[in-house]
Structure formats: C-alpha cells, structure tokens
Amino acid sequence: xxxxxxxxxxxxxxxxxxxxxxxxxxxQKVDRNLNPESYEMYRKLINIEPDGSKKEFIMYxxxxxxxxxxxxxxxxxxxxxxxxxxxxxxxxLYIPNVGxxxxxxxLQSITGGVFNNSDIMRVDYSAxxxxxxxEPSDNEYILYLKAKTKSVAxxxxxxxxxxxxxxxxxxxxxxxxxxxxxxxxFNKIKDFGGGIVRPAVIETDSPLYKGYRSVIIFAxxxxxxxxxxxxxxxxxxxxxxxx
Amino acid sequence: MFFKRYLQTDYISRRKSFHxxxxxxxxxxxxxxxxxxxxxxxxxxxxxxxxxxxEVEKKPYEFLAELEILETVKGLDNDSLLFLQKYPGxxxxxxxxxxxLNLKVEGSxxxxxxxxYARLNGSFxxxxxxxxxxDLQTEEAYLSxxxxxxxxxxxxxxxxxxxxxxxxxxxxxxxxxxxxDDPDATLEGYFSASGDLIKSMDGPLKTMALTPVIxxxxxxxxxxxxxxxxxxxxxxxxxxxxxxxxxxxxxxGEEVKDRLGFDFSKNISSxxxxxxxxxxxxxxxxxxxxxxxxxxxxxxxxxxxxxGMRYQTSRNATxxxxxxxxxQGYNSDEIKDYFDLVEAGYQDYTSSGNMAKLAISRxxxxxxxxxxxxxxxxLYLKVTQKExxxxxxxxxxxxxxxxxNDKSASLTPQITYAPITNLELDLKATFSFxxxxxxxxxxxxxxxxxxxxxxxx
Numbered sequence: 001x002x003x004x005x006x007x008x009x010x011x012x013x014x015x016x017x018x019x020x021x022x023x024x025x026x027x028q029k030v031d032r033n034l035n036p037e038s039y040e041m042y043r044k045l046i047n048i049e050p051d052g053s054k055k056e057f058i059m060y061x062x063x064x065x066x067x068x069x070x071x072x073x074x075x076x077x078x079x080x081x082x083x084x085x086x087x088x089x090x091x092x093l094y095i096p097n098v099g100x101x102x103x104x105x106x107l108q109s110i111t112g113g114v115f116n117n118s119d120i121m122r123v124d125y126s127a128x129x130x131x132x133x134x135e136p137s138d139n140e141y142i143l144y145l146k147a148k149t150k151s152v153a154x155x156x157x158x159x160x161x162x163x164x165x166x167x168x169x170x171x172x173x174x175x176x177x178x179x180x181x182x183x184x185x186f187n188k189i190k191d192f193g194g195g196i197v198r199p200a201v202i203e204t205d206s207p208l209y210k211g212y213r214s215v216i217i218f219a220x221x222x223x224x225x226x227x228x229x230x231x232x233x234x235x236x237x238x239x240x241x242x243x
Numbered sequence: 244m245f246f247k248r249y250l251q252t253d254y255i256s257r258r259k260s261f262h263x264x265x266x267x268x269x270x271x272x273x274x275x276x277x278x279x280x281x282x283x284x285x286x287x288x289x290x291x292x293x294x295x296x297x298e299v300e301k302k303p304y305e306f307l308a309e310l311e312i313l314e315t316v317k318g319l320d321n322d323s324l325l326f327l328q329k330y331p332g333x334x335x336x337x338x339x340x341x342x343x344l345n346l347k348v349e350g351s352x353x354x355x356x357x358x359x360y361a362r363l364n365g366s367f368x369x370x371x372x373x374x375x376x377x378d379l380q381t382e383e384a385y386l387s388x389x390x391x392x393x394x395x396x397x398x399x400x401x402x403x404x405x406x407x408x409x410x411x412x413x414x415x416x417x418x419x420x421x422x423x424d425d426p427d428a429t430l431e432g433y434f435s436a437s438g439d440l441i442k443s444m445d446g447p448l449k450t451m452a453l454t455p456v457i458x459x460x461x462x463x464x465x466x467x468x469x470x471x472x473x474x475x476x477x478x479x480x481x482x483x484x485x486x487x488x489x490x491x492x493x494x495x496g497e498e499v500k501d502r503l504g505f506d507f508s509k510n511i512s513s514x515x516x517x518x519x520x521x522x523x524x525x526x527x528x529x530x531x532x533x534x535x536x537x538x539x540x541x542x543x544x545x546x547x548x549x550x551g552m553r554y555q556t557s558r559n560a561t562x563x564x565x566x567x568x569x570x571q572g573y574n575s576d577e578i579k580d581y582f583d584l585v586e587a588g589y590q591d592y593t594s595s596g597n598m599a600k601l602a603i604s605r606x607x608x609x610x611x612x613x614x615x616x617x618x619x620x621x622l623y624l625k626v627t628q629k630e631x632x633x634x635x636x637x638x639x640x641x642x643x644x645x646x647x648n649d650k651s652a653s654l655t656p657q658i659t660y661a662p663i664t665n666l667e668l669d670l671k672a673t674f675s676f677x678x679x680x681x682x683x684x685x686x687x688x689x690x691x692x693x694x695x696x697x698x699x700x
Binding site: 042044047049055056058060074075076077078080081087088089090091095096097098099100102103104105106107108109112113118150151152153200209210211212217219220227228229230231232233234235238241242243 | 293294296298299301307308353358389391392393395402403404405406407409418427428429430439441442443449450452454481483486488508509510511512513514515516518553555561629630633635636661664665667697699700
C-alpha cells in the first residue's frame, strides 16, 4: 500500500514537472515565433482617445538575443531622434535636447497612453517570466507566467497561446496585488518574409485608462546581424544610422 | 510689418503691447480649452488604422524645426536688494512683460559613414525696456565619422553632456551649466574633437567605452574657457556592470584647472532609480567680496557632490529628488557680505547720489554672485503627475528648489498639455520665498509667470 502511494506521488510529481517544462519550452517557442534572434523592425504606435482622436508615433527598432532592444522615434517631429535602449531590466531614454541618456523605469511611458516602457521595449517573455502552469483547452494553451525578479513590470501574466501556430492571441498583465493592469490582443497574423509569420497588430486596453486604447502596428520585420556595441549608451544617439 | 507698427512708441505702443499680450494669452487658453472640449465632446469612432509607414524609406538629409512663442510676466519685488541694485531710482511699473519668439532649426546630411549635423537657434524678443532685439546662435555644428558601431569621431561645435543628475551635473566638465528653470533645454556646445570607442563583453562587465576629448582654447575659440592659448584634454570611461552605469571622467589643462569626476546610476526596482555624481576641481579660484567691495581670491581643491533618485508611485506620479553640494559656492557669511555691499551701495546712492559702490556690486553680481546655485547646499524636488483625471497628454508638475544654507526657496507649479500632434502648451509660475539677505528672498521677482506654445515641424 505504501509503495503504491509512493509510486502515485512520484507519478504526479513527474507529471507536474513535465507540464512546467513544457510551459517554459512553449514560451520560448512563442518568443522565437514572435521575433527572430536578431532583427530590425518599424512600428507605428497609436494612442486612441475615447472620442476616437489619435496620436501616432513611428519607431525604428533593433533587437538582439533575448533581452536587448534599441529604438529611435522617426516621427512625429516633436519626438524625432528620441532613442530608447533596454538591456535586461535596465532601460534608458535619450532625448536629443537633453543630450545624454537617462535611466527610466519599466512602468513609465515615454509615449503616454496605455503602453508603458516595458511594452514598447518588449524583450523575450522567457527572459522575464517562468511558466508556473500550462493549462490546455480546445485549440489553445493558457500559460500562467510569474516574473523572475521584482524589477519586471508585471508580476504575473496570463497568456493565451494558439496551440497550432504557437503564437499568443491574448495576454493579461497583473500587478503583484492581483489587480489587472492591462490586456493585450494580438491580431492580423502576417507573413513578413524570411520565415517570419507573426501578428502585425497588438491592441491594448486597461481598466486604469477607461475608454483609451493603444495599438502597435508592425511593418518590415527583417532578420539583421547586429554587433553588441549597438546596445550601449554611447550608441544611443546613433541608432538611426543602422537604417 | 505688424510688429514694426506695433512697436512705434511709448504710450500707444504700450497699450497695443498690452492688447497683443492679452491676445496671446487668449490664444493660449483657447487652444488648451478647445483641445479639452474636443476630447470630451466627440462621439466614439470606429477604429480606422493606417498600416502605411512611409518613414521606412530613409532620406540622406533631414530637417526639423521648433517654433516657440513665450509670454513672460514678472512681478517685481521693489524692496529686494537685487531690484534696488538694478533700479536704484525705482521703476514706474511693478510688473515686467516680455514676449519671445524663438525658432530652432536643425538639419543633418548622412552619406555612408559621414554625417553632418547643425542646430541653429534664432531668438527675437521685446520687453518693457527694449525694442525688438534678436540673436542667432549656432548651438551645434559638427562632422561625425562612424567607420563601425564601436568607433566614432566627432569634430566641430558639439554639446558633450555628462553626468547623471537631472537638475545639476557637477561631473559635466565639457558643457555649460544647465538652466535650473528648464533643465531639459538645449545648450550651446563648445568646439572640440571627441571620439567613442565601445567594447561589449560577456561576463559581469558588459560594456566599456572610452570617450576622449580635445578642446582648444584661445581668444578666438572657446574663449569662455580663458584667453590664453592652450589645449584642454580630457575624457570619460564608461562601465556597465552589475546592472549599474558607472563613469569616471577627467579633465587636464594649464590655465584651466584639472578635474576628476565619477558618476553612477542604477534601477533598484521597476519604479525606482538612484544616481549620484562627485567631482573634484583642483586649485579652484573663488572670488569673494567683503562688504566694502574689496575683492579677494581664495584657492582650494573643492568637492562637488550630487545624490538623487527618481521614483514612480502607483498613481503614476514621478518624483525626482536631488541633493547638491556645490563646493564652489559661497557660504552664508560670504553671501551676506555681498548683500551688505549692495545695500551700502544703494544707501550711498540715495543719500549722496554716489553710484560707485553700487556699480562695483553690479560688476561682481554679473560675474560671480547673481547666478543660479550660488551657494553651497541645495535640494531639488520635482513631482510630475502624468495624465490625471484620464486627460491624455496633460501633465501637471510642481518643482521646489530649496537653499539649505539660508532656508530660502522657489516653488514652480506647471501644466503642460499636448492636445494635438507636434503642439505643446506650457504654463508655469515661479514664486520666490525667503527672508532678507537670502538667495531667493533677495531675487528681483516675487513671481514669474511664463506661458509658452511650441510647435514642431
């Protein structure tokens, strides 16, 4: 009887561990399907007010590895030349007028609106989160993610993943108090060429910004070899020269 | 043409000037208010997203411009010593108006590894004491060569801003001091040659970068540094390790005094950043007046320090707090002697019409004393509340600068609103508080209100 119980316990333990490993593996695959290891992209970020009026920002970004991303604003004129850099949980903003990079935090927003800095400078989810549980459903998996450190913007994330495409279609972001901060919706899957097939639109809304929405539209996502020196403070004023 | 007619002469022009300013203020308020009404009244529209991004096509040249209209009202403190120093005979009006028109234009041209960049700042202003005046300044104009992402060279007039502080940067050896009223404003650069050598690595030390600088000084170039011909050289070494930015900087000259500096910054959590700077100026010469107007030199090695933090609350307010130790500043006794000199000069003038002492105090004031951060220890606090009451792009803020040595202070509430792309409206008021013979207590203005509209294109 004791042996049977021990066997049952071991089986359950191994089964739980296997699901946890699968969840993290799935998360890494989701990351790779969203972005290649090293690439460049153009993004349009749109803040939409309750009355429907919009404010648009165009960004050029380069990303390398799991946790390095650098961007520069191409428009509007009031933001032109502003650069951002993220290495892990370190974030900097370069404002041409100010003339030097300043440290910023992930919960601030350089553009205003619902997206904060960690959304705009998104690195791989697997770099920031561990999958605690992967819950299967019809054609989807729900991944329950927990932040690896306290410096990550959202303490917990709930990710709905299309099981066939291994791409997310909805993400809920929670504070450590359990409060829902925002929901991200991934829409319009597009073939960008070079084997990159991913959602071209990310929409977000937030109970903290009732009636407001923000959207990111992706364009020209291409693989690009980038030296590590691009992701340094000294290079922030020169990001646009990579175009 | 309108402005020329508007400025013809005294009474009529001043009446018109007053009406013009009212018109500007109404324009400012109407744009702000209409933006707010528009945001409130429109009904929801269906999302109509434009997927085109024409900026994907890169042009070799680029131009940007910023047009700024400023209206300033100062409430003068008729009893303050700096008012009496400037207007010993008094002034008819208790308020001072100024209108500014600024146009900043920047352009660049890039061909492979070469880039040319220039930024010009044209200013026109009119106030109660001057007709329209103008000034054109080349803030930056340089050639940049970048053979690879890890190597770059810049030659020309360029701003080199170092340090991690928001309000003060004691370790910014090669740049002009910031304007405390607007720390984010662009500055004018110096003529220099500088480079960037960057090396990224695996391991705890992730990045190391060297920025060498050579700055020529003569009576024709960079003459703010001195009239004697010399080459000032210096540099900065940057380290990124253990999620911390560290810089060591140095400057060596002959007439220009040697300096060594250090700074750091680090994110403690997702909403909390700390930073600091330290700089030593060797053989720094300070000029001190006694209450009779005799000027003395004091030579010392001085230490300047800054410690600060940036914190974001759960309600989306950002708090910037800094302490600054200005080792080059005056202590309470020294500043008291200066104010005593101004007071004695004013009494001489009123009793006998003798301007000698007042003239000396004006000269010392313009060279040494009537400047920002003139004393030793300061606190800076800025609280910015992002988009309160769900009003997007609306940012109220309040800034307090506190002089620890004489317990005087300034307080600046401010609202910024950017209702339309590329348009920014800014309204701020600065109030000075302090007893007699204190830095802010003796400021010429009791208050200063500035309304600004900026358009970027």
